[in-house]
Amino acid sequence: MLNDDQLLRYSRQLMVEDFDLAGQEALAGARVLVVGCGGLANPATLYLAGAGVGELVLADDDAVELSNLHRQVAFRRADVGQHKAEALKAQLLALNPEVSVQAHTLRVDADWLDREVAAASVVLDCTDNFATRQRINQACVIHRAPLVSGAAIRMDGQLAVFDLRQPDSACYACVYGDGTDGDLACSQAGIVGPVVGAIGTLQALAAIQVLQGKPLPASLRLFDGRTLSWREMRFHKDPTCPVCSRP
Ligand SMILES: [Zn+2]
Structure with a gap:
């Protein structure tokens, strides 16, 4: 009540x-695991805390840098040098003290993910490297946890929801494969703030939909910031996927 x-x-x-x-x-009543506390997680967690999610678990081993501030809009100039997970937690609690927030200053490994994904109602992948994305996906497949995946680089963004509670759901590896292609960091390629902000905001909306039991189509949404336009690509479970289709 x-x-x-x-x-x-x-x-x-x-x-x-x-x-x-x-x-x-x-x-x-939900516990949301957010891996990565940068440009995707900043708006995503602000909206989730604002909306009244019960528990947020944050993980990131980075500290806030001056070059983050144009897009990681939850942080302030005074946060530079602070751990991102701790600085984000402080902002979320300032917004809504009723939300329980755990901040983990660490680089997530398979054991940690196994524990935390098992306890999560939904998982937000807000990271920027392919190896971690694959580890998050593997844990979500094992524990049948819904995964909301976001990514952004330069003027382009991507959003996909994998509702792994459904036995016929595709997983991240079904769509992206298991190679290391495309592992391009914002520090090398650049990123325009509102592009990553738009994707992070929609990760929050998708998480809310998942938590409220609303069905979402299995599709990859591609945002082009140059033309403000979206493309949608439907995807299906890959029967040869090494992660989710192993016998
Ligand atoms: Zn798969």
Whole structure:
């Protein structure tokens, strides 16, 4: 049950027909794992904390740098040099003290992911390297955890939801393979702030939809920031996928 303060705080989303009280309670009971605390996670977690997600678990081993601030808009100039996970936690609690936030300053490994993904209602991949993305996907396949994957570079963004609670769901590796192609960091290729912000924001929306049990189509959405346009590519489970189709 929501108290008066909560009814007021969440009133504008509760007015929305697709949201309702049961949807709000689903958010309050959820634990969201967010791997990476940069340009995707900044808006994603601000919106999730604002919306009233019960528990957020953050992981990142990086510190805030001056060159991050144009896109990692939850951070302030004074946060430079601080651990990203801790600095983000502070901002989320300032926004909504009712949300429980855990900040882990570490580079995630397979054991840590195995534990945390098992306890998560939904997982947001907000990282920027292919090897970690693959490890996150493997843990999500094992634990049948829904995975909301975002990526952005230069003027291009990508968003995909893998609802691995469904036995016929594709996984990240079905779509992207298991190679290391395309592992290009923002530090080398550059990134325009609102592009990564748009993708992170939609990761939050997709997570809310997943937590409220709304079906999302299995598709990869590609955003072109030059023309503000989207393309959609449907995908299917790969019967030869080495991650999710092993006998
Ligand atoms: Zn797969």
